[in-house]
Amino acid sequence: MSLRIIVVLAVLTGVTGSPGVTIRPEADSADTTAHPNSIPETVEATEIFGQQQQEVPVEEEAEEAVMEAEEAVMATGELNPNHYPARRAAKVVQHYLNTHYGSPFRLFGLHNVQSGNAEDVADSGRKYQLEISVQEIISNTTENCSAEVLFLSGDQQRSPRVQVSCEELLKSNTKAQEEALFQKYKMNQSLLSAQNLPDSYGHIEPDNKPLWHLGIVASSSVMLKESTENTLFNMAQVANITQLATENEQLKFDCHILLHEMVSQEIIHWKLLFTWSPPEGVNVLQMEQLPHCHHCEKPPNTN
Template identity: 40%
Template sequence: MSLISQETTAKTRFFCVRFQPQSTSTLSADTEQGDNRRKLARVLLTRQEEIKAYPSSVWLLQRTTLLQRFTDIDDVGHKYHLDLVLEDVLDKDSTVNCTAEVLYHLGNKNIAPAVQFTIEGELKNTDEADYIFYSRIKSLEKELAAENIPDSHGSVSPEMEPIHLLAQVASGYVIWQNSTENTKFQLAQIKHVKQVKRSDDCLEFDYMILLHEMVSQEIIPWQMTVLWHPQHGVQVTQDSCQPKHALE
């Protein structure tokens, strides 16, 4: 068993957490379990270097086992201390325990939450699946292009599953950078994605995604440029909120 500790850094590794504000300084496990949706809406963990983010390995929140405490730090912000269980989206029986500290800065919506986390346990090796996907995309005679993932029935074709998971990983960075205690973002759909031709070994994709902000029920178009290589993980090199008419 190993313990992996990481501190988030922009465009490499990130851990997105969204909370509703709390008025008390200490919260029990029973209180947290009874009101989990209000306290913790979404966690997305992306790994690079020791913890790697790949289309074949995406870890999402399964449950929050304990909100250890909430700290109101004068003139700084609100810090949350959590125990979490993360699950592999492709293997629901594969879980790891995680502890995290999340700091939301007061009065500044332009600063992403500061996150530190520790994972307990081993992350499964996905090298083979990653290289199969990488080789398939590199062997295409024409750059990949697709739209509406999932489709209107909520289905994702097997050949588009890695593209969809890659969008989940990359959108997690966008969500982290734009989260506050009063927002709850979730990837709703890939409106369209197009592979960008490159002269190096990296794969590059230009995504237009829809983010569902579940508090306001707003659907937000967002463009992001994503690089990926099996040896280097995922990198969001550019992203921007788009006007609603961008979907027309």
């Protein structure tokens, strides 16, 4: 009798036990729903306006998260050029170059980080020594550059101090093209205006590309000013840009831009007033961060 009970229990256990099903962990929902183009910053990829970057396999995410956490604590000495915080510091160099040398016909993008080193500077902040490659996007020219970025310490937000050597890229002469565009805009019988650059399909009309480029250069002034060791800004969209009447030798524009802060995944709205002329370049006169828009759709191509 007892033997029959044991046999029956064994059979029931085999029938009702868990079937051989493998359950695979899903990727963190925050990584896939925060923004369709968002990526971990550990990817080696060319960072150019509107270019979608590479994706990291799910099985590597846990390992990268550990590496990033370690780097957040040990961000001194030699740095991994593909991870935090070297790429953040290198991105500041891009904003600096656009702010000081950008134009409708000359835009700079971070192409690659080759090496980096960080050190604490007593009573000043943290200094990053970088070897990077920078691309002038319109001419598709790339040059290796040396840069130094100092993030200043203190409670008040101040722009990082940047020194960069990119001699060949800065030699490109676009003054003739700029002067022709300046005279065209100045002599227009009606003031220019454009919206949603790029649109929801990533498209920009050819006639509006100089306005988009002006918006990028102006936005770099904001991104340079707002950058810290804990941020990573990219230009997302010119929501609208309008030419204003002026009586001097500067064209004036009112502009509403959208910036993508990659770390927080926030889309940040800024209102800018800036001028442009070939001799003086882009000069931002006023910048104002607008209230967060909870119902606004995220723009395309925010990398």
